[in-house]
Structures are given as structure tokens and as C-alpha cells.
Amino acid sequence: MLNRKAAPWIVTGMIVNAAAIWLLWIGRAPICTCGYVKLWHGQTVSSENSQHIADWYTPSHVIHGFLLYxxxxxxxxxxxxxxxxxxxxxxxxxxxxxxxxxxxxxxxxTVTIALDYYGDSVLNSVSDILAMMLGFFLASRLPLWTSLTLVIGFDLFTTWLIRDGLTLNVLMLVWPLQAVRDWQAAL
Known part of the structure; x- marks a missing residue:
């Protein structure tokens, strides 16, 4: 018999595992095709971007957690x-x-400067899900003003530093603007 308190945690774990299995099934690389795993990869214009545990897009997944909470x-x-x-x-x-x-x-x-983007590794996708869970947990514990400050701060920081972040990512995916693409390419 499944413990009622454990059930949501088991379901959550099953969701993460199912996503990883699906991504493997559709052909995503388990880890970076470079053959090694790094905790942090800080170069955005790189074939290793979105291939390791964390990168400059990790804060946007933490923001997802705040927003989903x-x-x-x-x-x-x-x-x-x-x-x-x-x-x-x-x-x-x-x-x-x-x-x-x-x-x-x-x-x-097609619509961003991510010409060498071929998808995330499964490791990176699972890490992104875990980053969202961290954001969700923080949002459940922090005062609203702190959560808002972190959301805005993370997005502004990555926008300033790498000329991309959650807001620009969504904008360029949904309604691409050539001026934004040119600005991002000038990095």
C-alpha cells in the first residue's frame, strides 16, 4: 500500500524519470557528446551549451519554479x-x-542566434527540471518581495551578461524581433 505522504514524492520522481526516458527515446544525447560532464559550462556560444549540469540558462529554470509556484x-x-x-x-x-x-x-x-543549438543533453534537461524544483521550493519559503526580486534579478542579470534570459527567450520564440537578434549577435 502506498503511503499517502510519500505518494506525491514518488509521482514527482516518476515524472522526472519518464521525461529522461522519453528524451533518450527520441534520440537526445545522455550527456555532452564531448564525453565528459561539467558542473558548470559558462560559454553560451558553444556546442557544449545546454549539455552539462548547469549553464547560463539554469537561472531561467529556477524562475520557472517561482512562476509555477x-x-x-x-x-x-x-x-x-x-x-x-x-x-x-x-x-x-x-x-x-x-x-x-x-x-x-x-x-x-531559425529565429535566434543559437545556430549551433541541437537540443539539450538528457543530463541538462533533468538538471533544468531540478532547477525548477529548487525555484518552486524557494518560492514556497521566501517572502513574496524576495521571490520577485530574485525573478527579476536573475532575468536582468542573464540579459545583461549573455544578452539572453527567460523574457528574451520567450519573446524570440513567440515573436522574434530582428532588432533583438542583432543586439544578441553583437555579443
Whole structure:
């Protein structure tokens, strides 16, 4: 018999594992094709970007956690926190699967400066899901003003440093602007 308190944690783990299995099944590389794993890869214009555990896009996944916590608090606050985390993990896992589909990879390559982007490694996708979970956990514990400061700060910092972040990523995916692409390419 499944323990009621353990159930959402087991489901969350199953979601992460299912996403990893799906990504392997569709042909994503388990780790960087360079043959090694790094904790941090800080070069954005590189074939190793989105291939290791963490990179400059990790903060955007932490932001996902803050945003998913807020959204689920608004629409499902009566649901226990652990089940809301399961839902957030499901949403993030679906995003990782969609983001690594051929259509979205090609979209990134067409409308952004990510010409050498061929999708995330499975390790990076799982790490991105875990980063979202960290953001979700922080949002559940921190005061609202601190959460907002972190969300805005992370996005502004990466935008300033690498000329990309969650806001620009979404903008360029949904409504690409040549001026933004030119500005990003000037780095």
C-alpha cells in the first residue's frame, strides 16, 4: 500500500524519470557528446551549451519554479504543496520534451542566434527540471518581495551578461524581433 505522504514524492520522481526516458527515446544525447560532464559550462556560444549540469540558462529554470509556484498557488492553493510540486514538475518535464522536439530546436535555430543549438543533453534537461524544483521550493519559503526580486534579478542579470534570459527567450520564440537578434549577435 502506498503511503499517502510519500505518494506525491514518488509521482514527482516518476515524472522526472519518464521525461529522461522519453528524451533518450527520441534520440537526445545522455550527456555532452564531448564525453565528459561539467558542473558548470559558462560559454553560451558553444556546442557544449545546454549539455552539462548547469549553464547560463539554469537561472531561467529556477524562475520557472517561482512562476509555477505562483500560478499553482493561485489556481490550486488547496492542493497540498507536495502535489503542487508534482504538477509543476509535470509542466516543466513537458516543456523540456517540447523544447527538445525537432520543431522547437529548429525554431530556436531559425529565429535566434543559437545556430549551433541541437537540443539539450538528457543530463541538462533533468538538471533544468531540478532547477525548477529548487525555484518552486524557494518560492514556497521566501517572502513574496524576495521571490520577485530574485525573478527579476536573475532575468536582468542573464540579459545583461549573455544578452539572453527567460523574457528574451520567450519573446524570440513567440515573436522574434530582428532588432533583438542583432543586439544578441553583437555579443
Amino acid at each position: 505562483a500560478g499553482l498557488w493561485l489556481i490550486a492553493r488547496r492542493l497540498p504543496l507536495a502535489w503542487r510540486l508534482s504538477l509543476a514538475t509535470l509542466i516543466e518535464a513537458v516543456w523540456e520534451i517540447v523544447e527538445n522536439s525537432d520543431a522547437i530546436i529548429e525554431r530556436y535555430r
